[in-house]
Amino acid sequence: MLKPPIDFYFDFSSPYAYIASEWIGAVAARHGRTVNWRAILLGATFQVTGLKPPVEFPLKRDYLLRDVARSAAYAGVPLRMPEVFPIPTQNAARVFWWLHAQDTQRAVAWARTGLRAYFARGINLSDPAALKALCEESGLDAEAAEAAWNAPEWKAKLKSVNEAAIATGVFGAPFFVIDGEPFWGNDRQAQIEAWLASGPPRGIA
Amino acid sequence: MLKPPIDFYFDFSSPYAYIASEWIGAVAARHGRTVNWRAILLGATFQVTGLKPPVEFPLKRDYLLRDVARSAAYAGVPLRMPEVFPIPTQNAARVFWWLHAQDTQRAVAWARTGLRAYFARGINLSDPAALKALCEESGLDAEAAEAAWNAPEWKAKLKSVNEAAIATGVFGAPFFVIDGEPFWGNDRQAQIEAWLASGPPRGIA
Numbered sequence: 001m002l003k004p005p006i007d008f009y010f011d012f013s014s015p016y017a018y019i020a021s022e023w024i025g026a027v028a029a030r031h032g033r034t035v036n037w038r039a040i041l042l043g044a045t046f047q048v049t050g051l052k053p054p055v056e057f058p059l060k061r062d063y064l065l066r067d068v069a070r071s072a073a074y075a076g077v078p079l080r081m082p083e084v085f086p087i088p089t090q091n092a093a094r095v096f097w098w099l100h101a102q103d104t105q106r107a108v109a110w111a112r113t114g115l116r117a118y119f120a121r122g123i124n125l126s127d128p129a130a131l132k133a134l135c136e137e138s139g140l141d142a143e144a145a146e147a148a149w150n151a152p153e154w155k156a157k158l159k160s161v162n163e164a165a166i167a168t169g170v171f172g173a174p175f176f177v178i179d180g181e182p183f184w185g186n187d188r189q190a191q192i193e194a195w196l197a198s199g200p201p202r203g204i205a
Numbered sequence: 206m207l208k209p210p211i212d213f214y215f216d217f218s219s220p221y222a223y224i225a226s227e228w229i230g231a232v233a234a235r236h237g238r239t240v241n242w243r244a245i246l247l248g249a250t251f252q253v254t255g256l257k258p259p260v261e262f263p264l265k266r267d268y269l270l271r272d273v274a275r276s277a278a279y280a281g282v283p284l285r286m287p288e289v290f291p292i293p294t295q296n297a298a299r300v301f302w303w304l305h306a307q308d309t310q311r312a313v314a315w316a317r318t319g320l321r322a323y324f325a326r327g328i329n330l331s332d333p334a335a336l337k338a339l340c341e342e343s344g345l346d347a348e349a350a351e352a353a354w355n356a357p358e359w360k361a362k363l364k365s366v367n368e369a370a371i372a373t374g375v376f377g378a379p380f381f382v383i384d385g386e387p388f389w390g391n392d393r394q395a396q397i398e399a400w401l402a403s404g405p406p407r408g409i410a
Binding site: 049050051057058059060062063066067069070071073074166169171181182183184185187188190191194200201202203204 | 254255256262263264265267268271272274275276278279371374376386387388389390392393395396399405406407408409
C-alpha cells in the first residue's frame with residue numbers, strides 16, 4: 001500500500017525552512033514517502049493569525065539569528081544570513097507554482113535553488129533582476145518566469161494555496177503535515193523521523 | 206577543572222519547561238555539569254519584550270497543546286494538561302527562591318514537585334489552599350511558605366531575578382545558558398547534548 005505523502009510548507013524567506021528543505025527529501029525517502037512541496041507566504045499567515053515575524057522582537061531576533069547559524073551548522077547545511085532579511089518572496093513563490101503546474105519535480109528543483117540562492121549565496125530574491133538571472137542560471141525561460149509572477153493566474157494560485165494552508169492550521173514555516181499530524185519547525189526533525197518509523201508515540205491517538 | 210554550571214530558566218506554568226525539568230539534571234550530570242535552576246515569570250518577560258503567550262493565538266494554541274502532548278510522550282514524561290492553563294505562578298516561584306536562600310537542593314526538589322503537581326496531577330498552583338497543601342505534602346512548613354510568598358523580600362527577589370534574566374536575553378521558557386551560549390526550548394535538547402559533548406559546531410565561534 002502506498003503511504004501518503006508528506007506536506008511540506010515553506011517560505012523562501014524562512015531560514016529554518018531552508019535548513020529543513022535540505023533534509024526532508026532524504027528523510028521521506030528513507031521511509032518510503034514522497035514530499036508535497038508547498039510554497040507559501042508567511043506574511044499572509046501572520047496577518048490572519050495576528051502573529052508577527054519573530055525577528056520583529058529585538059531580544060528574540062538576536063537569539064534567532066544565533067540559533068539559525070547554530071542549527072545550520074549542526075545540520076551540516078551551508079548558511080550565510082543575507083544582508084537584507086526578511087524579504088517579500090511572492091515572485092519566487094509564484095514561479096514555484098507556475099512550474100508546479102507543468103512539472104512538480106522542476107518546481108522542487110526551483111524551490112531548492114531559490115532557498116540556497118538566498119541563504120547560501122546572498123542572492124536577493126525580491127530583486128526582479130536578480131530573480132530573472134537566477135531563473136536563467138537554472139535553465140528556465142526568464143521572460144516567461146517574469147510574466148508568470150506578474151500574471152493574475154499565479155497571483156490567484158498563491159493566494160488560494162495560502163488560504164488552504166491557513167485553513168489546515170499552518171501558521172509558520174517550515175510546517176509539515178504527516179498522516180494528518182502537524183509538525184512545526186526544523187527542530188521537529190527527530191519527532192518526524194520517529195513518527196515515520198513507528199507512528200504516534202504511546203498515549204497519543 | 207570544574208566546568209561551569211548550566212543556567213536553567215523555567216516558569217511553573219510552562220509545559221515545555223516541565224518536560225525539560227525531567228531531563229536536564231541527567232543530561233548535565235552525564236557531562237560533569239551542575240544545573241542552576243532559576244524560577245522566573247514569563248508574564249514579566251512577555252511584557253518587556255512585547256511578546257504574547259503563544260496560547261493567545263487560537264491556531265497556535267491548538268497546535269501547541271497537540272505538540273506538548275506529543276513531546277511529553279516522546280520524552281516519556283507523564284503529562285496531562287491542566288484544566289486551568291496558563292496560571293499565575295508568582296507564589297510557587299517565591300517559595301522556590303525562599304527555599305533557594307536556605308538550601309538550593311530543597312529549592313530544586315520544590316521546583317520538580319511543583320511542575321509535576323501542576324502538569325501531571327492537575328494541582329492548581331495559583332490556588333493558595335492547594336499550594337499550601339502541596340507545601341505540607343512536601344515536608345515544608347506551609348505557614349512559613351505562605352508568609353514567604355506574601356513577603357516583600359521574596360517579591361523583590363523574584364523581581365530582580367526576572368530583570369536579570371531579561372538582561373541576559375531570556376524571553377521564553379525553558380531557556381538554558383551554557384558557556385554563555387543561549388538555548389531556547391525543550392526541543393533544543395539534542396543541540397545541548399552535542400554542545401556539552403563537543404562544544405560549538407564547526408563554523409560557530
